[in-house]
Amino acid sequence: xxxxxxxxxxxxxxxxxxxxxxxxxxxxxxxxxxxxxxxxxxxxxxxxxxxxxxxxxxxxxxxxxxxxxxxxxxxxxxxxxxxxxxxxxxxxxxxxxxxxxxxxxxxxxxxxxxxxxxxxxxxxxxxxxxxxxxxxxxxxxxxxxxxxxxxxxxxxxxxxxxxxxxxxxxxxxxxxxxxxxxxxxxxxxxxxxxxxxxxxxxxxxxxxxxxxxxxxxxxxxxxxxxxxxxxxxxxxxxxxxxxxxxxxxxxxxxxxxxxxxxxxxxxxxxxxxxxxxxxxxxxxxxxxxxxxxxxxxxxx
Numbered sequence: 001x002x003x004x005x006x007x008x009x010x011x012x013x014x015x016x017x018x019x020x021x022x023x024x025x026x027x028x029x030x031x032x033x034x035x036x037x038x039x040x041x042x043x044x045x046x047x048x049x050x051x052x053x054x055x056x057x058x059x060x061x062x063x064x065x066x067x068x069x070x071x072x073x074x075x076x077x078x079x080x081x082x083x084x085x086x087x088x089x090x091x092x093x094x095x096x097x098x099x100x101x102x103x104x105x106x107x108x109x110x111x112x113x114x115x116x117x118x119x120x121x122x123x124x125x126x127x128x129x130x131x132x133x134x135x136x137x138x139x140x141x142x143x144x145x146x147x148x149x150x151x152x153x154x155x156x157x158x159x160x161x162x163x164x165x166x167x168x169x170x171x172x173x174x175x176x177x178x179x180x181x182x183x184x185x186x187x188x189x190x191x192x193x194x195x196x197x198x199x200x201x202x203x204x205x206x207x208x209x210x211x212x213x214x215x216x217x218x219x220x221x222x223x224x225x226x227x228x229x230x231x232x233x234x235x236x237x238x239x240x241x242x243x244x245x246x247x248x249x250x251x252x253x254x255x256x257x258x259x260x261x262x263x264x265x266x267x268x269x270x271x272x273x274x275x276x277x278x279x280x281x282x283x284x285x286x287x288x289x290x291x292x293x294x295x296x297x298x299x300x
Contacts, residue, residue, distance in 0.1 A: 009045070019043065031279070
């Protein structure tokens with residue numbers, strides 16, 4: 001009796017890994033440039049090939065079976081080996097350009113290492129990176145000017161991109177005594193920045209009078225103003241530097257920052273490859289080691 005020989009389809013394995021890593025068939029489909037039914041069919045075909053159920057479909061969300069949990073690290077290894085071979089030998093599918101957009105703070109803090117590693121691994125793919133506000137990035141994508149963008153968004157679910165991470169937003173200032181000023185001097189970016197929107201909405205809801213003491217589209221400009229003691233600003237907690245105070249009291253809480261990855265419809269090839277690299281690198285959230293631990297108001 002001869003043994004059954006099965007040649008695994010890497011496209012099916014990539015669909016499986018994408019579903020698991022994004023936690024959703026819908027988000028995996030957006031990432032892969034396919035429809036949700038097409039991705040579901042790919043998973044069924046992979047299960048048929050392996051004669052094993054890989055996902056537990058009895059509940060909500062994406063849950064792995066024992067067989068699926070065993071396959072996941074092996075599938076990741078096969079895909080990584082495939083991508084390394086293709087990158088090393090050179091393949092027409094890995095030539096081209098990826099037009100990538102991200103907000104300045106996200107690009108500055110979290111992307112240099114990821115993009116640098118991608119450029120070294122895929123020297124035949126040209127990267128063109130644009131930093132701008134989320135609304136402007138989405139507008140450029142809608143006009144066909146960008147292939148892939150990281151955006152700041154409200155927690156709206158899977159309708160707008162693949163959620164990458166969420167992170168607390170905090171109020172920061174050089175000295176907590178600035179809270180005694182009325183109206184409160186505020187350091188913000190111009191509209192339509194989402195952190196500006198969060199800050200103004202929170203202060204208005206709490207009935208705290210404020211004024212814009214410094215407005216700059218540049219993160220470097222805002223940080224300089226904060227360090228000069230010109231007002232209070234809003235930053236993701238991992239980006240709050242040690243020489244600024246995190247203001248825990250007397251100011252209203254801010255809802256978390258949520259970062260999502262949005263791909264243009266049909267953005268496969270080099271853009272799809274970069275999307276997978278970004279998701280893999282950031283799926284556990286940004287590393288707080290990029291900045292020193294900030295001072296916290298009331299803490300010695």
